[in-house]
Amino acid sequence: MLRTTVMATSIFLASLTSNIALADDALRAQANAFFKPIPATMPGSENDTPERILLGEKLYFETALSINGTQSCNSCHQVDGNRARKNLVGCVR
Numbered sequence: 361m362l363r364t365t366v367m368a369t370s371i372f373l374a375s376l377t378s379n380i381a382l383a384d385d386a387l388r389a390q391a392n393a394f395f396k397p398i399p400a401t402m403p404g405s406e407n408d409t410p411e412r413i414l415l416g417e418k419l420y421f422e423t424a425l426s427i428n429g430t431q432s433c434n435s436c437h438q439v440d441g442n443r444a445r446k447n448l449v450g451c452v453r
């Protein structure tokens with residue numbers, strides 16, 4: 361009786377493990393259909409010039425673009441690393 365129970369449990373666990381592996385594979389395939397690896401370089405960056413890069417940097421840090429003239433992209437997406445990510449949402453000072 362004990363031997364039968366142990367065998368049945370082993371078979372059940374083995375099938376469970378293989379079902380989980382199949383589910384992982386299916387989920388991975390589904391995710392791969394939606395998401396692709398981030399390209400190594402920004403598409404279109406081959407057309408970058410020093411002037412364009414400088415303009416982008418100026419716009420990124422420009423507070424005059426916000427409705428009240430106080431916030432730039434960097435207010436929330438700090439590229440200089442001075443703000444913790446937890447403060448991203450809403451970016452209230």
Ligand code: HEC
Binds near residue numbers: 433448450451
């Ligand atoms: C008031 C705060 C705030 C400002 C200012 C701001 N953003 Fe955002 N931005 C956010 C938040 C919050 C998200 C959503 C982040 C998330 O969901 O993880 C976001 C998301 C983004 C994303 C999408 C990121 C992703 O993972 O898909 C981009 C790109 C982006 N912002 C660019 C900019 C640019 C460019 C500017 C300036 C023109 C700017 N943001 C200004 C708060 C801001």
